[in-house]
Amino acid sequence: MAKLLSGKEVTASLNEEIRKKTELLTAHHITPKLGIIRIGEREDDISYERGATKRCETLGVSYEKFLLPEDASEEMVLNTIAQVNEADDIHGVLLFRPLPRHLDENKIINALAVEKDIDGITDRSMASVFLGKQTGFAPCTPSACMKILDHYGIDCSGKKAVVIGRSPVVGKPAAMMLLQKNATVTICHTKTKDMPSVVKEADIVIVAAGRAGVIGADYLRAGQTVIDVGINVNEEGKLCGDVNFADAEPVVDAITPVPGGVGSVTTSVLIEHVVDAALLKAGLAIL
Amino acid sequence: MAKLLSGKEVTASLNEEIRKKTELLTAHHITPKLGIIRIGEREDDISYERGATKRCETLGVSYEKFLLPEDASEEMVLNTIAQVNEADDIHGVLLFRPLPRHLDENKIINALAVEKDIDGITDRSMASVFLGKQTGFAPCTPSACMKILDHYGIDCSGKKAVVIGRSPVVGKPAAMMLLQKNATVTICHTKTKDMPSVVKEADIVIVAAGRAGVIGADYLRAGQTVIDVGINVNEEGKLCGDVNFADAEPVVDAITPVPGGVGSVTTSVLIEHVVDAALLKAGLAIL
Incomplete structure (x- = not known):
């Protein structure tokens, strides 16, 4: 039985932070x-x-x-x-x-x-993420993944992290952010050979494959933390992630559910960035 | 006995290309x-x-x-x-x-x-490398590494590549360029645990550790291609790479020497970028 990394819990904590900041504003x-x-x-x-x-x-x-x-x-x-x-x-x-x-x-x-680029889509924001600079805002989805790791005290330093997916919106920035946290980072994608064995070596797995339930038990082992970025609708019309939750949950140490995981946190990260942009503009915060 | 990936040979071929372009100019x-x-x-x-x-x-x-x-x-x-x-x-x-x-x-x-940013140092050039866009110029040193792989017909698709070093000038852009070539890319650095075992898994290793001879036989195995970006002066006052060449050469399949490897190619890449910038400006080429 894996520990559930609850997006709701992370969001509640993040919303508290945001409220303190809006009070200051x-x-x-x-x-x-x-x-x-x-x-x-x-x-x-x-x-x-x-x-x-x-x-x-x-x-x-x-x-x-x-x-x-x-x-x-x-x-x-x-x-x-x-x-x-x-x-x-x-x-x-x-x-x-x-x-x-x-x-x-x-x-x-x-x-x-x-x-004003609070979702990190401009080249300058992207360059900041790539270079690990503290300027500009990072894209909200990979930032939400990091918030979840931080909230649950999952230390990344020296750990093996695998990111599945190499999109500019999630995979690549997530890899750079994990690198910034001193993880040894591997990026997998559709051309990766024997992906299950590569993913099995990871301590931390961020899944942004973009296909429902493709990451099953053969990719996973005990001891892993799994962050599932996927939001898909399955054959029964229900929301599901890129990880086969029923297969994964009994195996790994910790996992985010879908729904109730990364998505909810992403929305609050977006709002936090708006509030941070307002604080910065007012000279009430520095990056 | 490893095949020597000769910077001189790659440079000669690259210089031929450059000459054709300057003739056009x-x-x-x-x-x-x-x-x-x-x-x-x-x-x-x-x-x-x-x-x-x-x-x-x-x-x-x-x-x-x-x-x-x-x-x-x-x-x-x-x-x-x-x-x-x-x-x-x-x-x-x-x-x-x-x-x-x-x-x-x-x-x-x-x-x-x-x-005019022919060494890919501006944020916009960096963003292009990060996003895998065909605009702007990539930094010359990692570009030289790719030229060497290309020249010797080393296919990266689906291969495991490890980059040692995470600098914005070499390690990170090299990782992005290998990803663009469809390699499964792992980035190692000073906080990586048990680096020898991680590097041993790679088919292609790009070493930009920045320390003389630190990558020895314990990191390497038969079948690997090793690109050594390091340029250091050893105790005897001689130029040497980050790889212990004497240890590595009998083990791996192919390796760049230092001197005579990446460095020479880097200089020609720089010149090629100047020529390409001139072609682009004149409307004689499109990216």
């Missing part, structure tokens, strides 16, 4: 505010947006939505970004990706002011 | 030009500079040195960078690092125009 007559730019009506985006705005309301953070049609021109999108960059009351911006194909994603993303 | 009345910014008189810098300018002369690339005193002010350095950015005839810039401590390295580096 309130004392300075500042309300932190999130700007949300969504192009089109993709269901995943709307669901994530709903979670984010609800969490904003719970935590005393305001928000403003900038909704553009699926066929918005590059100029329209760039104008919207210029608008949020200039808006004095908006501290952080969530821009949903991938953008529709007719838009130049690289150009648009990098138009965003780096100090 | 010459036909368009363009002489590629390298700008060198050196602050102070550090011996390592001067030695690398000498190698670079000699290689420029061999390959028909011109160069201009911008030499500043060790105590140069930030303003002086930024002015010099503005000057090379604006100089229409300078296609690529080599800026020696680390900068003297009184200078804001992050600020100065990122003042350099990304299209």
Whole structure:
């Protein structure tokens, strides 16, 4: 029986931190505010947006939505970004990706002011994660993974960590963050040979494979901590992770459930970044 | 007896490519030009500079040195960078690092125009390497490692690769480049436990430990390809790598010598980047 790494518990603790920070901002007559730019009506985006705005309301953070049609021109999108960059009351911006194909994603993303880039999507934020610098914000999902490890006191130094997945949004930044924590980090992906034996060697496994239940008991052993980033819908229409939870749970030492794991923490990390951006802007914090 | 991966051979082949490109530029009345910014008189810098300018002369690339005193002010350095950015005839810039401590390295580096950043030191170039994008130039040393693997037809896909070292100049970009080649990549460093057993599992080892001869036979086995990035001076005053060559050579399948390995290739990669920057500027190539 593995210890359950509860996203709810980590989120509760993180929300306490956020509340302390918003109180400090309130004392300075500042309300932190999130700007949300969504192009089109993709269901995943709307669901994530709903979670984010609800969490904003719970935590005393305001928000403003900038909704553009699926066929918005590059100029329209760039104008919207210029608008949020200039808006004095908006501290952080969530821009949903991938953008529709007719838009130049690289150009648009990098138009965003780096100090408002709370999901670490600009090149400058990415470079900070890569270089291990304390400037800019890291992407929220891998940051949530680190929050979970930190909350449960899982020391990474000298440990073998395996990251499954090499996306710029999760896998690669997670690997860099584990490296920053002094883990010996291995990155696996679809071209990895005999992945089960590679993953079995890890003390800490971060799974961002993007496919439901693909990581089964043959990848796992006693003593491991498993963080499951996957959010999928299985054949019965239920939410599930990339790890086969029923197989994994009796084997490993600790594991995050899906739902109730990384996802919930990610939303609070996003809000924390907005609040941190507001603190930084007000000179009430330094990175 | 390992196969020797000769830097000289790779350089000769690379220089042929560079000559073809400079011929194309010459036909368009363009002489590629390298700008060198050196602050102070550090011996390592001067030695690398000498190698670079000699290689420029061999390959028909011109160069201009911008030499500043060790105590140069930030303003002086930024002015010099503005000057090379604006100089229409300078296609690529080599800026020696680390900068003297009184200078804001992050600020100065990122003042350099990304299209002239032929050693991949700016955040935007770093982000390209991290994201595996085909924009900007990668740092020359890890690029040289990849050139050696490519030249000798060493396929990385699905192979286990270990990088020893996590510096932003070599270890981290090398890891990202191996990942781009579909290797399963592990990054080791000073906090790695039982490094010999981790390194022994690798098919391809890139060593950037920064200490003379620390990688001995206990780290190595038959079947491995070893790329030694280290350049050190041993007790007898001779150049040597981070790998104990005498121990390693009888064991592994293939290895780069030091001197005569990565270093020589790095210099030609630098020149190739200058030439590529000139081609890109002239619209004679696309990335």
